[in-house]
Amino acid sequence: MTSKPNARQPSHVACRDCSLSSLCLPLALSIKDIDQLDNIIKRGRPLKKGEHLFLEGDQFSSVFAVRSGAIKTYTATNEGEEQITGFYLPSEILGLSGMDTDTYPVSAQAMETTMICEIPFELLEMLSDQFPELRRHLMRLMSKRIREDQQMMMLLSKKNADERIATFLINLASRFRRRGFSSQSFRLSMSRNEMGNYLGLAVETVSRVFTRFQKNGLISAVGKEVEIRNSVELCALAGGKTLDPNQILVTSA
Amino acid sequence: MTSKPNARQPSHVACRDCSLSSLCLPLALSIKDIDQLDNIIKRGRPLKKGEHLFLEGDQFSSVFAVRSGAIKTYTATNEGEEQITGFYLPSEILGLSGMDTDTYPVSAQAMETTMICEIPFELLEMLSDQFPELRRHLMRLMSKRIREDQQMMMLLSKKNADERIATFLINLASRFRRRGFSSQSFRLSMSRNEMGNYLGLAVETVSRVFTRFQKNGLISAVGKEVEIRNSVELCALAGGKTLDPNQILVTSA
DNA sequence: CGTTGCGTTGAGACATTTCAAAATGTGTGG
DNA sequence: CCACACATTTTGAAATGTCTCAACGCAACG
Numbered sequence: 001m002t003s004k005p006n007a008r009q010p011s012h013v014a015c016r017d018c019s020l021s022s023l024c025l026p027l028a029l030s031i032k033d034i035d036q037l038d039n040i041i042k043r044g045r046p047l048k049k050g051e052h053l054f055l056e057g058d059q060f061s062s063v064f065a066v067r068s069g070a071i072k073t074y075t076a077t078n079e080g081e082e083q084i085t086g087f088y089l090p091s092e093i094l095g096l097s098g099m100d101t102d103t104y105p106v107s108a109q110a111m112e113t114t115m116i117c118e119i120p121f122e123l124l125e126m127l128s129d130q131f132p133e134l135r136r137h138l139m140r141l142m143s144k145r146i147r148e149d150q151q152m153m154m155l156l157s158k159k160n161a162d163e164r165i166a167t168f169l170i171n172l173a174s175r176f177r178r179r180g181f182s183s184q185s186f187r188l189s190m191s192r193n194e195m196g197n198y199l200g201l202a203v204e205t206v207s208r209v210f211t212r213f214q215k216n217g218l219i220s221a222v223g224k225e226v227e228i229r230n231s232v233e234l235c236a237l238a239g240g241k242t243l244d245p246n247q248i249l250v251t252s253a
Numbered sequence: 254m255t256s257k258p259n260a261r262q263p264s265h266v267a268c269r270d271c272s273l274s275s276l277c278l279p280l281a282l283s284i285k286d287i288d289q290l291d292n293i294i295k296r297g298r299p300l301k302k303g304e305h306l307f308l309e310g311d312q313f314s315s316v317f318a319v320r321s322g323a324i325k326t327y328t329a330t331n332e333g334e335e336q337i338t339g340f341y342l343p344s345e346i347l348g349l350s351g352m353d354t355d356t357y358p359v360s361a362q363a364m365e366t367t368m369i370c371e372i373p374f375e376l377l378e379m380l381s382d383q384f385p386e387l388r389r390h391l392m393r394l395m396s397k398r399i400r401e402d403q404q405m406m407m408l409l410s411k412k413n414a415d416e417r418i419a420t421f422l423i424n425l426a427s428r429f430r431r432r433g434f435s436s437q438s439f440r441l442s443m444s445r446n447e448m449g450n451y452l453g454l455a456v457e458t459v460s461r462v463f464t465r466f467q468k469n470g471l472i473s474a475v476g477k478e479v480e481i482r483n484s485v486e487l488c489a490l491a492g493g494k495t496l497d498p499n500q501i502l503v504t505s506a
Numbered sequence: 507c508g509t510t511g512c513g514t515t516g517a518g519a520c521a522t523t524t525c526a527a528a529a530t531g532t533g534t535g536g
Numbered sequence: 537c538c539a540c541a542c543a544t545t546t547t548g549a550a551a552t553g554t555c556t557c558a559a560c561g562c563a564a565c566g
Contacts, residue, residue: 075403075407077407077411078492081411083411085403085406096396096399097399097400097403098396099392099393099396100392100393100394100397101396105403106403125389129385135381135388136378139352139391139395140352140353141353142392142395142396142399143349143350143353143354143395144353145399146350146395146398146399146402147350147353147354147358149399149402149406150328150338150350150358150359150402152406153338153402153405153406153409154328154330154336156406156409156410156453157336157409157452157453158334158453160521160522161521161522191543191544191545192544192545192546193544193545200410200411201523202522202523202524203544203545204522204523204524204545204546204547205521205522205523206545207545207546207547208522208546208547210545211546211547223531223544413553413554414553414554444511444512444513445512445513446512446513454554454555455555455556456512456514457514457515457554457555457556458553458554458555459513460514461514461515463514464514476512476513476563
């Protein structure tokens with residue numbers, strides 16, 4: 001093991017030395033070009049749990065990459081409640097949905113202590129003009145996001161509570177896996193409330209499904225710690241289409 | 254009146270002469286550059302109702318602009334039912350969500366006789382390299398789409414049947430309005446079934462809401478013909494956040 | 507004139523929400 | 537380290553909105 005994904009990283013790590021570079025924006029650039037990206041990236045102090053990265057309505061200026069920790073984005077419903085629109089894990093990019101407006105359409109808040117790389121959009125656009133590959137990567141990111149949102153719409157309009165939560169857990173597992181963490185056992189950074197909010201379910205329903213899943217041996221959960229005990233069943237519940245090939249948890253020898 | 258938006262257009266209209274150019278891709282280009290876009294655009298024969306523009310899994314090659322008529326996109330759920338992911342009216346662009354994959358993630362089908370402009374993606378990318386404005390416009394399109402999808406997710410997770418249908422009707426009205434059609438009175442190109450499918454409701458529920466809305470004087474509907482009789486109430490039901498400024502139907506003197 | 511597709515209407519079933527309360531967890535100041 | 541306040545999670549019972557199933561009406565069509 002040359003790198004521990006969960007090790008705390010100093011805030012001044014360069015892109016070229018960042019363990020996430022293969023998952024993050026730099027993947028679009030060749031080694032020597034990465035340094036140019038590196039130069040425009042701002043690395044702020046860590047955000048504490050509950051701190052905001054930006055607020056809905058703030059002047060749009062940057063996109064962000066999560067380095068460690070976790071971020072949620074949310075917007076206010078007509079009745080003033082919060083509606084969570086996404087959870088972001090290390091290496092994931094947020095802020096792109098504000099691109100065509102002058103303000104962010106959502107607020108972004110740290111769910112735990114979180115480190116962030118900030119990329120001023122104007123500079124990113126300039127760099128995009130220079131590197132077609134970076135540009136295409138950005139396009140791909142957005143296109144991927146559109147497809148993911150459509151999966152989410154499918155979940156919200158066709159799936160029942162069990163299927164929603166199974167899908168959510170499998171999705172999280174695969175994202176952890178991709179970053180070198182265990183996909184069998186992990187810690188949720190969001191509360192039951194936030195999970196329910198995101199999935200269009202009442203807190204109580206989330207809780208009930210969790211207990212039911214435990215009774216049926218699908219998972220075991222203590223607080224925010226979750227272990228997937230029967231990934232085959234859980235995937236089946238989630239429905240094949242939500243898994244992409246590298247999400248498949250090893251089931252055969 | 255110099256142009257009738259609903260007049261049938263010959264299939265060889267150039268972008269520069271198209272009445273939709275101010276809503277469509279060309280808006281990103283200066284007059285003389287439009288001709289370049291024009292050169293790469295393919296204009297096929299009209300699609301008849303039910304014909305497919307592309308199928309889920311087809312090789313991704315082009316994005317499309319609707320010239321007249323209407324298109325729906327859909328994907329298959331795990332159980333093999335169809336899940337409609339969007340409706341496209343004249344001047345709207347579809348196919349962008351396939352950009353980062355080699356195949357289209359959805360199928361696209363004509364809901365009525367429809368004319369299409371096809372833009373080969375490879376050529377569009379080349380043109381993008383040449384015109385930063387076009388590139389930014391494409392980005393904006395995708396970013397807009399992401400925000401719209403998020404509105405949709407909000408609808409699906411927080412709104413009841415009445416609110417969903419009100420939102421849907423107001424949204425359609427505003428889109429018709431933008432293209433110079435009446436926003437008070439229009440013809441739905443989709444069936445009750447398709448509407449319910451899209452909104453995550455059973456057909457019967459759609460039907461019931463329609464009759465209730467008529468009893469309450471919000472709308473009047475005969476088959477697919479809809480007239481909005483109380484746009485204030487309907488907007489209120491839909492919830493302010495789904496309207497952008499130019500969607501506001503005139504209510505004051 | 508029967509057939510077919512689509513829309514409407516009614517009655518009962520069902521999943522999830524809502525409301526209420528208890529149980530558990532977490533943080534804070536003494 | 538304890539005690540207390542407060543937030544989160546869990547559990548139960550009743551309420552509710554939407555779905556499902558079934559029947560019927562209506563228009564288009566061969």
